[in-house]
Amino acid sequence: MEQRFNKLITRIRKISVKNRIVFSFNLTSIIPIVLIGIISYFIYFNSVKDKISETTTQSLLLSEMNIDMAIERLESNSIEISFSEDAQYALRNLKKLSDFEIFTLEQKLQIQSAQQFTLTYFVSDVVLFTKDLETITAYGGRNRRLSLDTEFLDNLVKRVRKAGGKSVFAVVEKDRKNPQNKAVLMCRHINDIETGDRLGYIIIAIDSVYFQNICKAGTIGQGSYTMIVDQYNTIIASNTDKYLSGSNFPDKNLLDNLFLGMNDEKSSVCFIDNDKYILNFQELTGEGWFILSLIPYSYLNSETRVISLIMLIIIFICIISAIFFSEIISKSIDKPLQTTLALIEKVNSGDLSEGEYDASVDEVAIVNRSFNNMIKRLSVSMEEIRQTEKEKSDIKWKALMAQINPHFLANTLNSVKWLAHMQNADNIVNLTSALINILQYTFDKEDNTTVEREIQSIKDYITIQEYRYFDKFQSEFNIAEETKELILPRFVLQPIVENAIIHGIAPKRGQGILSINSAVENETLILDITDDGVGMTPERIEQVMMGINQKDRSHFTNLGIRNVNERIKMKYGDFYGVSICSKEGEGTTLRLTLPAVK
Template identity: 35%
Template sequence: MVFNINRLIRKIKIQNRLFLSFALLSLLPMLIIGIFSYHISSEAIKTKISTSSIQLMNQVSKNILNELIKLENDSVDIVFSDLVQQTLTGFNTMSEWERNVAQLKMQEMLAKRFSFFHSVSDVLVFTRSKEKVIAYGDIYFKFNLKSDYLNRLLDESTTNNGVPVWSIENQNNEERSWNTSYRTSNYGEAGILLSRSFKSFEGLPVGYMIMRIDEKYILDKFKDMNLGTGSDIFIVDGKGTVISSQNSRLKAAEAYPDPKLMDELKLNMENSTYSFNSTISDKRNLIAYTYIPRADWYVVSTIPFSYLDHESVKISVYIMVLGVVCFLLALLLSYYVSKSISNPLKRLVDSMNNVKLGNLVVQIDDPSSDELGKVTTNFNQMVRELHYLIDEVKMKERLKRFAELKSLQAQINPHFLSNSLNTVRWLANIQKADNISNLITSLIKLLHGCMGKGSELISIREEIEYVKNYLNIMAYRYYDKFKVHFEMEEEMIDCRILRFTLQPIVENCLLHGLEPMEGQGLIIIKGYRNDHELKITITDNGVGINDETLNGLLQQPSSNKTSGLSGIGIRNVDERIKLYFGEKFGVSIQSVPNLYTTIEITIPAMGGEGHFNYAESDYS
């Protein structure tokens, strides 16, 4: 998976990769910061408004509760007044005239109480048999509730056993009258009712009382409060009936249009949660409320999320604008940064293509000190060195061809000499001069080896033949001066060795080891196989080599200016072996002056096995 992604990315140009990377690295953090900022600011605003809304609802409910308590206290004063108690306890024995007098006295008494409290529009007193006495009210408006609504209200008051019952009524709960418009304009479309049953001083039930308060009186306690655009404050009772509301679309004494809200209010009330989110008319709102147990009322505030999110949206817009500006700046910066990388790389690739086509004089001008500048500098140096090496190779090839021509020319003389020697050998055979024929035969074989016909690698068998031919010639020069002893393992005779490896060393032993000594000398040539290596030692009992000469023998520069047959020195043999087989192979020398010198040759075992046994040979 990772490999496939990496391969896909590698298909995109570096400039485009850098451009997209800058874009993503600048866009993603801004999006995350923007969303996070919006979320945090929105939640903070909602939390603060929720807290303040709950506090405000608490204050509104306290104000309303104080007014309800005040009205309940007024109702207690009324029902326990001597006039009301005497009238209701003796109502059945009173004449019509007495009843009217008592009613007028009640109206006079309550007029003094409510003359400056215009929100109480009516006070009705009922006997146990539900006969009505108008204790307070406007003479132009007779407050008459429908019988079924009145009976339900009085029955609920009886059930509460003196505890006030708070409810709401409108024209739908009243009997039709000719002056309805008058009542509406002066006392409102809906009225809040305080109903209660009461007893006599002796503790016996004597009747009921209903006090009507204009709904606007309660509305005045919160109508001027503003929680924000689209917000609303209203009061509903436990049955879902609207008591009062800032919103004109919510009519008092009518059921709240969304019954789900009432269920949520009661559920959160059980959990002691006074703020929650809800959907009203397909719009999300923050709901805060308080509960007035005395009246079973909920004081509720609704704040739409559109208002709550307004500031957060503004912040988000500012962040978005700032983010777009930063994003554009990041894109501009990424363009220049990517160009600063891609352009040098493009020039470098173009120059490499030119070098690939054979243009080795190309140079890139890039004075920068960054990594690309260093790569360009190294590329320029590499091209210069490559141009120099190619020129050097061309020069060496010319020198090599010249040397090959010289070598070809130089072979003319050995060929002529070889042909001449063959003629001399033919004449020696005719004249029966066997020793001359033998000597010339060995010389011809050595000349053929020197001319370098065939492969550079030959068998050890052939190399020993060269050594024997050389020693055969030297035996005529140094009569009875030396003896040579061969000890070679049979399995190594057919292994491969460089041409003229042993002969130069034997020649050095003879010329520098045995010739200066007095008497006859001995050369021992041994060969054996050690795992994957061949060891060949050549030992003489000559004058030896002192330490100073020994230390510099293999360090002296190679030179072809020698007096030997092949023109190859010991150091040259060592270099040739290392060149062909590696640095671990080569020549080592041990010597004790006036005692012996041993030269050891180490080469890899290459070739087959054979059966070839060399016996001791004497050359004298």
């Protein structure tokens, strides 16, 4: 495998760098752009399709609810009319009644039905039929009776008998002169409320415009169709004149599959008259109907056509840009590379003069400048070595002097101390002794010290400060015996003691007390530095911990406290460090916590 890979690399290297760059740039830019464009188009198309299908399904559910509510209301109305005393009487005795009596009964039924259908504007006629199919108009004008031919009425009655008490529906022309004026008939049988025998039938004529309006309200998208169909392949209503009420649905097999439950998906793709549609449907179980929505793919394509056109333009621009920039980039690499190769050939021939200077910042320019610098530095390399050796000698000399000067200062102070002792100047003796001790403490090269030595250094520091502040404060040391040999970093107490004296006790009226205590709790060394000075506000505590300085001459103290805290945390972890407890006007306690180790 590795051998094949090396052979491939060898073949690729036979191609010039410029051509390799152009090819690889186009390959890695054009193909992803095209793939992204195609994938984005299909994702957007499917997203639009899913959104439209989801919206259509919701719209069909709403239409289904409206139709079911209307049919349930009509079912209830038909039952009330059928069981009314006048309807029962008319169906039992129609043959015995005179025309005047029939007219009187029809008037009563008209008044009763009008009360029930006051808000049901879409009901145009209500007709009662005896078993012999003689008619009584219970609702609707007598001069525009619902006209049904005998054959249609016989077939309708047969369907009612088979329905076993359920309502059946059919579509009929209300006006033969105007075939588009259709009515949807709801028919069911009427039984004698006394004997239970069948007395006749009731037909309620519903204006098909009502269902057409529901279909139109549920239609989404230009060129889409919404229709209500029954199990007999009859279109009950639709939103278009292409599929009129009472006509047959163009794909009987599709409807058969729906009624047989062979299409479980509420949204699918179908072909009608060689046109591709998205089919969404809802079943109206009580009526044996389906409400269908057919959204043509041409509508989806129109929705995505603008996006696809924009994508094609973007892809085209990206391809042209990729070719253009690949050519520019390849030249920007190839031209300086050829210049550098020419310089190498010149040096190889023995000419060590500098070549043309390349001021660019890319890698080829760096190689060019590096090669030029290499030629230039060949003539001065020995001088640089000598200068380096001289600088090393100077550094060693300065380091030696840095060690001599503090020792010389300590020795001089020691001479001053003995001179003061000889002259009985005890104050100067004590002051210089403390200063000498502090200087000698600083000479120690170890990073750590013991609590005992750190406390002794603090006592020397306090001695100096007592002379400075003239009995401004008293100091107390309560150092637990078990803490004296514990290890801690050097100079962690001095900045804190300095802060207590300068910012706590010095501004206070009267004499103050500075106490330093140590203890061990749960394997933790605790050092408390407490003063009864002016204290601090919570805001000032936060500033001290962050190292934010007030504008005074002792501003280095706050930085020292922050540095001590950071040193401890860096060395031992975030569990340890410095904490401050203070109350303005009462005093401050700074606590150091460190691991108790020897």
